[in-house]
Amino acid sequence: MSTSAKNSSIKHLASEPQSIEQAFSQKITLAITGASGSAYALRLLECLVAANYQVYLLCSSAARVVFDTEVGFKLPASPDAASQAFTEKFNAKEGQITVFGKEQWFSPVASGSSAPKQMIVCPCSTGTLAAIAHGMSDNLIERAADVVIKERGQLILVPRETPFSTLHLQNMLSLSQQGVVIMPAAPGFYHQPKSINDLIDFMVGRMLDHLNIEQSIMPRWGYQI
Numbered sequence: 001m002s003t004s005a006k007n008s009s010i011k012h013l014a015s016e017p018q019s020i021e022q023a024f025s026q027k028i029t030l031a032i033t034g035a036s037g038s039a040y041a042l043r044l045l046e047c048l049v050a051a052n053y054q055v056y057l058l059c060s061s062a063a064r065v066v067f068d069t070e071v072g073f074k075l076p077a078s079p080d081a082a083s084q085a086f087t088e089k090f091n092a093k094e095g096q097i098t099v100f101g102k103e104q105w106f107s108p109v110a111s112g113s114s115a116p117k118q119m120i121v122c123p124c125s126t127g128t129l130a131a132i133a134h135g136m137s138d139n140l141i142e143r144a145a146d147v148v149i150k151e152r153g154q155l156i157l158v159p160r161e162t163p164f165s166t167l168h169l170q171n172m173l174s175l176s177q178q179g180v181v182i183m184p185a186a187p188g189f190y191h192q193p194k195s196i197n198d199l200i201d202f203m204v205g206r207m208l209d210h211l212n213i214e215q216s217i218m219p220r221w222g223y224q225i
């Protein structure tokens with residue numbers, strides 16, 4: 001293809017009528033795994049929808065068990081039904097939340113040519129953390145994280161476990177050395193939380209800060225505190 005033909009196809013794409021993707025401000029991959037903390041994931045998803053993000057959502061089988069246990073939300077196993085359930089729950093726009101199954105290798109998150117440059121795993125089990133640290137890529141969550149690391153995108157993990165074993169800490173160190181942000185689900189108490197929601201918002205507010213999404217769901221040190 002000649003250079004001028006290539007340039008004209010770029011212009012054509014840019015002036016296309018609004019596609020689903022163009023209707024949203026940004027794309028992000030959110031993976032929810034089977035660590036405790038479903039409420040963080042729900043609040044984060046709610047905030048991403050409010051920020052007009054398009055969300056590619058990946059949920060592990062264990063996450064479905066934890067969701068049911070912790071927040072009584074029965075997450076359907078079928079990706080389409082799960083997309084529908086989340087879309088209704090958060091009153092999201094059509095196409096704003098798309099759930100992909102663990103072996104949907106042809107989904108955009110599976111390749112560096114189309115994956116969002118930002119991904120957050122919230123909450124992140126120590127099992128998924130280990131798999132990501134070792135580049136296992138054995139399911140779509142692990143593969144999507146591997147893609148973001150290799151493409152030098154932004155990957156944030158929100159692990160929850162206590163205490164951490166030496167192995168957990170080694171895995172976290174190795175990921176941190178590759179530029180992955182390790183943000184343990186460890187809310188502060190200096191803002192004098194009055195409710196569990198205040199604690200959840202503390203954590204989710206910090207996640208949004210790292211994702212560069214404007215937020216006022218938590219008080220800021222030195223201003224409101």
Ligand SMILES: Cc1cc2nc3c(=O)[nH]c(=O)nc-3n(C[C@H](O)[C@H](O)[C@H](O)COP(=O)(O)O)c2cc1C
Pocket residue numbers: 032033034035036060061062063065066069124125126127128129160161
């Ligand atoms: C109710 C419940 C709570 C759990 N909490 C944690 C946790 O806080 N951290 C963790 O690493 N694993 C936790 N687990 C265990 C993981 O779900 C389990 O290791 C699972 O294999 C993780 O798989 P995944 O990484 O594919 O989601 C929990 C399991 C259940 C059922």
